[in-house]
Amino acid sequence: MSPHTSLHDDLTAAQRCLDELTRTVARLENTLGSGLEVRRVRSDAEHLRESLALLRAASPAAGAPGAAHPEMVTIPDKPYDHGLWSDVDDEGVGAKDRHAP
Numbered sequence: 001m002s003p004h005t006s007l008h009d010d011l012t013a014a015q016r017c018l019d020e021l022t023r024t025v026a027r028l029e030n031t032l033g034s035g036l037e038v039r040r041v042r043s044d045a046e047h048l049r050e051s052l053a054l055l056r057a058a059s060p061a062a063g064a065p066g067a068a069h070p071e072m073v074t075i076p077d078k079p080y081d082h083g084l085w086s087d088v089d090d091e092g093v094g095a096k097d098r099h100a101p
Helices: 003-032 036-058
Strands: none
Touching: 003 036
């Protein structure tokens, strides 16, 4: 087995795992609702999908003839849910009622 085939197999296996993670997160969201914790897990899964696509594109096998193109990610036009930033004080941005000296 060539190194490219092994790399391709590993990337394909990682993609299958991410697909299953995405399906599982959707089931969790249906069960638990779309609270902050579930939205964070969904967002993390989406970031993993994007990172894997970048890794696939940067891999040596990407330049090989017949190599698959990374999946295109659609960015929705709708505004972001403002609830995503409800914990900004924990993120080091500061409290909304305080001002800089």
